[in-house]
Amino acid sequence: xxxxxxxxxxxxxxxxxxxxxxxxxxxxxxxxxxxxxxxxxxxxxxxxxxxxxxxxxxxxxxxxxxxxxxxxxxxxxxxxxxxxxxxxxxxxxxxxxxxxxxxxxxxxxxxxxxxxxxxxxxxxxxxxxxxxxxxxxxxxxxxxxxxxxxxxxxxxxxxxxxxxxxxxxxxxxxxxxxxxxxxxxxxxxxxxxxxxxxxxxxxxxxxxxxxxxxxxxxxxxxxxxxxxxxxxxxxxxxxxxxxxxxxxxxxxxxxxxxxxxxxxxxxxxxxxxxxxxxxxxxxxxxxxxxxxxxxxxxxxxxxxxxxxxxxxxxxxxxxxxxxxxxxxxxxxxxxxxxxxxxxxxxxxxxxxxxxxxxxxxxxxxxxxxxxxxxxxxxxxxxxxxxxxxxxxxxxxxxxxxxxxxxxxxxxxxxxxxxxxxxxxxxxxxxxxxxxxxxxxxxxxxxxxxxxxxxxxxxxxxxxxxxxxxxxxxxxxxxxxxxxxxxxxxxxxxxxxxxxxxxxxxxxxxxxxxxxxxxxxxxxxxxxxx
Numbered sequence: 001x002x003x004x005x006x007x008x009x010x011x012x013x014x015x016x017x018x019x020x021x022x023x024x025x026x027x028x029x030x031x032x033x034x035x036x037x038x039x040x041x042x043x044x045x046x047x048x049x050x051x052x053x054x055x056x057x058x059x060x061x062x063x064x065x066x067x068x069x070x071x072x073x074x075x076x077x078x079x080x081x082x083x084x085x086x087x088x089x090x091x092x093x094x095x096x097x098x099x100x101x102x103x104x105x106x107x108x109x110x111x112x113x114x115x116x117x118x119x120x121x122x123x124x125x126x127x128x129x130x131x132x133x134x135x136x137x138x139x140x141x142x143x144x145x146x147x148x149x150x151x152x153x154x155x156x157x158x159x160x161x162x163x164x165x166x167x168x169x170x171x172x173x174x175x176x177x178x179x180x181x182x183x184x185x186x187x188x189x190x191x192x193x194x195x196x197x198x199x200x201x202x203x204x205x206x207x208x209x210x211x212x213x214x215x216x217x218x219x220x221x222x223x224x225x226x227x228x229x230x231x232x233x234x235x236x237x238x239x240x241x242x243x244x245x246x247x248x249x250x251x252x253x254x255x256x257x258x259x260x261x262x263x264x265x266x267x268x269x270x271x272x273x274x275x276x277x278x279x280x281x282x283x284x285x286x287x288x289x290x291x292x293x294x295x296x297x298x299x300x301x302x303x304x305x306x307x308x309x310x311x312x313x314x315x316x317x318x319x320x321x322x323x324x325x326x327x328x329x330x331x332x333x334x335x336x337x338x339x340x341x342x343x344x345x346x347x348x349x350x351x352x353x354x355x356x357x358x359x360x361x362x363x364x365x366x367x368x369x370x371x372x373x374x375x376x377x378x379x380x381x382x383x384x385x386x387x388x389x390x391x392x393x394x395x396x397x398x399x400x401x402x403x404x405x406x407x408x409x410x411x412x413x414x415x416x417x418x419x420x421x422x423x424x425x426x427x428x429x430x431x432x433x434x435x436x437x438x439x440x441x442x443x444x445x446x447x448x449x450x451x452x453x454x455x456x457x458x459x460x461x462x463x464x465x466x467x468x469x470x471x472x473x474x475x476x477x478x479x480x481x482x483x484x485x486x487x488x489x490x491x492x493x494x495x496x497x498x499x500x501x502x503x504x505x506x507x508x509x510x511x512x513x514x515x516x517x518x519x520x521x522x523x524x525x526x527x528x529x
Contacts, residue, residue, distance in 0.1 A: 103154075165229060299458070333379065417476075472517055488511050
């Protein structure tokens with residue numbers, strides 16, 4: 001059995017005991033709990049099995065186990081509903097008798113707050129009309145007993161099961177009932193997805209009432225904690241069959257408000273396809289800002305801008321981007337893994353997370369989630385390292401209070417914080433051949449994010465990437481306060497913090513640092529109390 005350290009829960013409720021599980025170890029070792037990289041308690045003689053760490057305060061915690069020869073890492077998220085995050089996964093398998101245990105382990109390993117239950121329904125316009133068992137589009141069988149088990153087991157480990165539901169899609173069999181609400185194109189034909197789904201006005205009646213009632217029934221019958229509300233990105237404006245011109249963004253907004261009023265305190269997540277219409281929906285009463293990026297949002301800078309705008313428009317809501325890594329289908333695993341690392345670095349450094357993983361260790365390379373792909377061990381290691389890092393250093397990354405201060409502290413006019421590398425340009429935007437630098441404020445702490453694009457010929461996020469090579473020798477300078485002492489650390493996913501030495505340099509402090517080139521490195525500056 002593979003050696004592994006894993007949290008018992010995907011998310012731990014405040015006040016509940018925190019437990020972690022050791023698997024595959026054949027002897028005792030020391031189990032250490034860390035806060036922001038600093039040890040706070042150690043349990044000696046921990047071997048295989050479940051270990052109680054007691055109660056921990058709200059926030060992210062690191063956990064390490066070592067027997068002197070091996071080191072295992074994990075994290076624990078202690079969080080209540082008043083300080084939400086969204087780390088989103090997926091499932092699309094509901095065969096009769098299917099054991100949800102592999103999915104539950106994925107939720108625990110990646111600290112998934114929510115899991116999208118994709119394509120569980122009988123029909124888009126008739127969610128529960130197929131009875132207890134029915135055929136899926138690929139000829140398999142969907143069992144509602146399995147859907148219930150998935151929802152129940154996810155809830156048990158602190159993760160929410162969200163049922164997938166398209167807000168305006170009607171299939172061929174149900175179309176005669178709903179065609180009067182059809183949205184029409186300029187030729188007077190029904191707007192459709194392929195040749196099997198037609199689109200109605202999502203806020204039109206009687207569709208909106210039917211849709212709301214269908215969702216309520218699914219909560220009661222299956223135990224969903226909420227819904228993933230999907231759309232397809234078009235049309236944006238269309239004429240309805242009765243002649244009314246429909247602003248589809250306004251209809252989406254109306255429907256979201258209606259569902260919140262009808263369904264009460266459940267989780268609702270709406271899909272803003274290619275950022276449409278995020279400015280209209282982000283502020284509405286839903287639980288996250290979710291964006292599915294497509295062309296022309298094709299480079300790392302695009303992801304950064306989407307995340308930044310979503311955080312602003314969402315007013316503190318968690319931000320998730322469904323950035324599918326199609327490159328796993330066209331490039332070597334090694335090259336695609338690098339693309340994943342750059343995508344994760346970009347999103348986490350901009351306060352967002354990526355919907356990419358689910359099932360029992362699979363990843364998304366296609367918007368039709370049934371076509372997911374088993375992740376290689378190397379890919380899974382990247383996902384776990386970044387998930388653990390995002391939890392352990394949540395206050396520096398995903399906390400809504402984190403702010404971008406790059407333009408107010410860097411450069412010769414500001415001269416408050418900056419980095420330089422001999423012979424390498426340092427820029428505030430993502431450009432190939434450079435170090436991409438971003439500075440954020442996290443309370444009294446300053447974080448300098450460095451994404452290494454030196455060896456890249458472009459910055460596409462869904463394309464094979466070149467391995468950063470060599471050692472980067474840099475200098476960090478920051479303005480100091482009289483008599484203050486500073487602590488500076490270098491942080492990276494999957495690695496222990498490295499303490500750096502700050503030397504007095506007139507009105508500034510100077511830190512010389514080096515690291516073996518890698519996609520993402522953080523420099524944490526804080527006053528040493």
